[in-house]
Amino acid sequence: MKKYFKTLKTIIICVAFFSTKIVVAQLGFCNGNSGDPIFTENFGVGTGQSALPAGTTTYAYANGAEPNDGFYTVSNTTNYFDWFTIPDHTPDDTNGKMLVINSDFTSGEFYNTPISGLCVNTTYEFSSWLVNITPSTGFCGANAIPINVSFEIWDNTDTNLLASGSTGDIGSTTTPNWMQFGLVFQTLPGQTSVILKMKNNGVGGCGNDLAIDDIVFKSCGDNITISDASNNATVNLCSNQTPYSTSLTVTPDNTVFSTHFYQWEESSDGTIWSDIIGEINQNITISGINTTTYYRAKVAQSAANVNNSSCNVVSEVFEVVVTDLGIAPTLACWETATINTTTCSWDITGTQPIAPTGLACWESATFNTVTCSWDIAGVQPNQPVLACWESAIFNTTSCNWDVFGDQPIDNQEEFLTLCQGENISLQALTAITSPTYLWGTGEITSFLEVGTAGVYAVQVGNGCLSTIITFTVTQIEIPIIESVESIESAIIVNTSNIGDFQYSVDGVNYQNSNVFSDMEGGLYTIYVKGSNCTDVVTTRFLHFYVPQFFTPNNDGYHDTFDLKGIAHFETSEVYLFDRFGKLLKSTKNAPFAWNGTFNGSPLPTSDYWYVLIINGQRRVGHFTLKR
Structure with a gap:
C-alpha cells in the first residue's frame, strides 16, 4: 500500500514489576543490540474486515458494520464515522491491515495473545504502534475522550503480572500521528512463554478510538x-x-x-x-x-x-x-590513465593537441593518431577562364572564385506605328564600331523592311560589346465610326475599334480627343483617321441642343435663345411660353431665335418654357433668361 506520512513519536514507558517471584525489568526500549524478531503481528493484508482469532479479545467483532463502542475490526482502512482515514503502519505492504478499536464504555482488556519460544534468563523488548483516530476537528471536537492504553506481561499461567506500563492520555490532533511504545523485561529461570495483554484505561463515548499495528517481541542484549x-x-x-x-x-x-x-x-x-x-x-x-x-x-x-x-x-x-575498478580504459594517443584509490576509478589526463588555426579555406586538418599530430591537406582552386568583360576575385568564405561582369548588352526599345497597307523601314542605329547585325528573322543587314505589326529584335555587336534593339510595331487600324452624339453643346465621336485616332469636324484641323466642346447646333461632317495615316472615314451628323440659359445684353455671347440646326429636321415646331403659360413666340419648319422681347418690350429674368415637336416627337423643357 502507499506509505502514509506519519509523525513518529517514541514513548518510553517506565515499567515496575510486581509479582510474588523475583522479577528483573528494564525501562523503555532496548538500549543495546537486538536479535531478530521472535514474534511479529502486523494483522496481515487484504481488503474489507476480518476477525481476530478466538480468545484474542473480549470486544465484539463489527463483522462488516461500523465498529461502535466496545467493538473492533481488523481492516485496511479506518474510514468509519468521522475518524481519520489512514492506512496501516507497516511499511511497503499493499492493503495492509491493522486492529481498529472503538473503546468500550468501561475500561478493560481488548487484546490478549500468548508469546512462546522465549529463552530463560533472557532480556526482551516488546513494542507496538498506536494512533488516536479521532480528529480534534471532528464531531467530538476539543472534548473528545483521549486514548489511554496499558501494556501487561503475564506469566503463562495468567496469574502473575510480570511487567506493565501505560501510555497515559493521548489526545486528539488535527492530523493522525502513529506513536511507538515499548518496554523491556527479563525472563526468569524456567520461563519460556508469557502472555501479552492490552487494556483500555479510558471510557467509551465520544472519542477514545484507536488503531494498533506492528506488535514485535525480540531479544535485547548489550550494545x-x-x-x-x-x-x-x-x-x-x-x-x-x-x-x-x-x-x-x-x-x-x-x-x-x-x-x-x-x-x-x-x-x-x-x-x-x-x-x-x-x-x-x-x-x-x-x-x-x-x-x-x-x-x-x-x-x-x-x-x-x-x-x-x-x-x-x-x-x-x-x-x-x-x-570494482574495471579494466583500464582505452586511451587516445595523447592520454594517460592512473588509478584513483579514493574514488576507485581511472583518472584520465591529457589534452588533444589543438587543431591548427589560420588555415586557408581550401585547407583541412585531420588528426593523425599514429604521429599524434594534425595533417594539413588541400590546394587552392584554379582561376577560371574569363570572357573579355569578366574579372575574378577569390572568395575565402565560399572558397571559390567569384566571377564579376556581365556582357555589356545595351537594351534599347523603339515603338513605331504602321498604317494599314503601308511598309516601314526599321533602322538599327548604333555607336558600336565595326558592328554585325542579326535580326530575329535571320537577316544580317542594318535595316529591316516590315509591313505587318509585331515585335522585331536585332542584336548588334562586335564580339565584346552588344546592343539589343527591340522594335515594337503597332498597326493603326482604319477607324470605324460607331456613333456620334450630342451632350448639351458637345459633340462626342465614338469608334467601335481602338487605335491612335485623330478627329476633325472640318477635314482640315484634327485633334486627338474625340470630344468637340461648345459646338453650335447644325449639320456637320465628322472626319476620323489614324495618326500619321492618310485614310479618312466620314459621317454626317446633325448637332442639335437646347441652351439652358441666354443673356440678351449685346456682349456678343449668348445674346439670343437660338435653336440652331432645327431647320435641318424634316418637320419641326417650336412654341415658347412664359411661366404663366402665355405664348410668346412660335415657328414651324423654320429656324428659331428669340431675343428676349415680346411686342418689342424686354421680358424680365425668369424661367421660360418651350414645347418642341421634331419629326413628330414632342419635347417639353425650360431655360433661363438672365438680365
Whole structure:
C-alpha cells in the first residue's frame, strides 16, 4: 500500500514489576543490540474486515458494520464515522491491515495473545504502534475522550503480572500521528512463554478510538560494537587493493549480559548470513577478501543460546566494501590513465593537441593518431577562364572564385506605328564600331523592311560589346465610326475599334480627343483617321441642343435663345411660353431665335418654357433668361 506520512513519536514507558517471584525489568526500549524478531503481528493484508482469532479479545467483532463502542475490526482502512482515514503502519505492504478499536464504555482488556519460544534468563523488548483516530476537528471536537492504553506481561499461567506500563492520555490532533511504545523485561529461570495483554484505561463515548499495528517481541542484549585494529567500522577498498586481510573485535558494553559467548557470521549482501565455522572468540582474523563482504557476531549469555535467534543478539555490522575498478580504459594517443584509490576509478589526463588555426579555406586538418599530430591537406582552386568583360576575385568564405561582369548588352526599345497597307523601314542605329547585325528573322543587314505589326529584335555587336534593339510595331487600324452624339453643346465621336485616332469636324484641323466642346447646333461632317495615316472615314451628323440659359445684353455671347440646326429636321415646331403659360413666340419648319422681347418690350429674368415637336416627337423643357 502507499506509505502514509506519519509523525513518529517514541514513548518510553517506565515499567515496575510486581509479582510474588523475583522479577528483573528494564525501562523503555532496548538500549543495546537486538536479535531478530521472535514474534511479529502486523494483522496481515487484504481488503474489507476480518476477525481476530478466538480468545484474542473480549470486544465484539463489527463483522462488516461500523465498529461502535466496545467493538473492533481488523481492516485496511479506518474510514468509519468521522475518524481519520489512514492506512496501516507497516511499511511497503499493499492493503495492509491493522486492529481498529472503538473503546468500550468501561475500561478493560481488548487484546490478549500468548508469546512462546522465549529463552530463560533472557532480556526482551516488546513494542507496538498506536494512533488516536479521532480528529480534534471532528464531531467530538476539543472534548473528545483521549486514548489511554496499558501494556501487561503475564506469566503463562495468567496469574502473575510480570511487567506493565501505560501510555497515559493521548489526545486528539488535527492530523493522525502513529506513536511507538515499548518496554523491556527479563525472563526468569524456567520461563519460556508469557502472555501479552492490552487494556483500555479510558471510557467509551465520544472519542477514545484507536488503531494498533506492528506488535514485535525480540531479544535485547548489550550494545555490541565491532571494529578493526584502527577502530574502523567500515573499510572501503578498490579491487586493485585486494585480496584484503584484517582482524576484527566485538566489544559488548556489559549493560545486559554478564557472560558472553560468540559465533561470527559473514554475508555477501548484508541480508543472508552464514556462520564462520570455528570462529567463536571475541576476535577474528579475516583474509583473502576480494569482493564486498559483511561481518557480525551473534552473542548470548550461554553457549547453548548463541545460535538460538530467540535468545541471542547480534553485533553491529563491519563492512568491507570492494568497488570494482574495471579494466583500464582505452586511451587516445595523447592520454594517460592512473588509478584513483579514493574514488576507485581511472583518472584520465591529457589534452588533444589543438587543431591548427589560420588555415586557408581550401585547407583541412585531420588528426593523425599514429604521429599524434594534425595533417594539413588541400590546394587552392584554379582561376577560371574569363570572357573579355569578366574579372575574378577569390572568395575565402565560399572558397571559390567569384566571377564579376556581365556582357555589356545595351537594351534599347523603339515603338513605331504602321498604317494599314503601308511598309516601314526599321533602322538599327548604333555607336558600336565595326558592328554585325542579326535580326530575329535571320537577316544580317542594318535595316529591316516590315509591313505587318509585331515585335522585331536585332542584336548588334562586335564580339565584346552588344546592343539589343527591340522594335515594337503597332498597326493603326482604319477607324470605324460607331456613333456620334450630342451632350448639351458637345459633340462626342465614338469608334467601335481602338487605335491612335485623330478627329476633325472640318477635314482640315484634327485633334486627338474625340470630344468637340461648345459646338453650335447644325449639320456637320465628322472626319476620323489614324495618326500619321492618310485614310479618312466620314459621317454626317446633325448637332442639335437646347441652351439652358441666354443673356440678351449685346456682349456678343449668348445674346439670343437660338435653336440652331432645327431647320435641318424634316418637320419641326417650336412654341415658347412664359411661366404663366402665355405664348410668346412660335415657328414651324423654320429656324428659331428669340431675343428676349415680346411686342418689342424686354421680358424680365425668369424661367421660360418651350414645347418642341421634331419629326413628330414632342419635347417639353425650360431655360433661363438672365438680365
